[in-house]
Amino acid sequence: MGKGFEINKQAIRKMSREIEREFAKNPVRVPLEADASGVTFPAGPITNNYHGPVVTVHGDNAQLAWDNQTANQTQNQDIAPGYEELAKLITGLLASLPALGLSGDDEHEAKATAESVLGEVVKDEPDQGRIKRGITMLRGLLAPIATGVGVTVSGEAAELSKTLIEGLGSTLPF
Template identity: 60%
Template sequence: MANGFKINKQAIRKMSREIEREFAKNPVRVPLEADHRAVSLPAATTVNNYNGPVVTVNGDHAQLAWDNQSVTQVQAHIEQVAPGYEQLAQLLTDILASLSTFPLDETDGSELRENANLVLQEVVKSEPDQGIVRRGVTLIKGLLAPISAGLGKAATEETAEAARQVIDALGASLPF
């Protein structure tokens, strides 16, 4: 620095430590008053509850009942199926309801469920994309084909016949 003046950094660090110790012994308390009218906080997106069980429910129209004697839950969520796709929507709903009757492994079962739901989401649009519907139905038929041929480990003649009927009905239910 000019004229031989140097800053003693070691002395500054020592002085800072002594000031910190002094404030630790005698903390400074400053009362604050906030004007809550000027503050607008965003809505909380995450709630952490550390004093009890935590249940996280995701999804549209989710319902939850816990520790009740009798519960009645009703949802009035109705979607209109596009004209011409009613039979397909009914068939996919029936397949999803009776999915456990088909001897599918966990991966194939979840794949079938995902594709059936994808097609169902598409057929409630005012103008469904025929490509998405066709691909979903083809994949579902492909997942059921080994069962209809009796190739699965647990495939019985009844499940094979049911799979054949479902595959035929899927092909017949496409409006295009």
């Protein structure tokens, strides 16, 4: 009997390097204009992945999209009563993270903390202590932007941070 099919890992690494070089030569540029007069948040975070498989996992639920032109993946989870506004605000915060101008580590920490809070509000009985700690952490990460401490803080980012901090303090159901 034959050995069967084996994945050529070296060829995959080589192909990945060549693709990275090609994208480095031809970067995608999109001009943006911001209007902060009516700051609204999208329904949820949107991720566009153009070059690879997409795997979405929430708890025991997993979705996989691979080698297709368009994939629309949604997962609906029930939010604990009274936590709807907080969940909406945290989802908006996640969608706005790139615009806030946080450092890499702070942005990663904010994302992890926000996802932790969202994971808590979909439970039957959310742990109020974990939610309070998460909100305190998020407010602490947003405070330097709201006060304009960072060198690259824009007026829009400062205003958005202030709005998020006020919202985080006023949406607690307890």
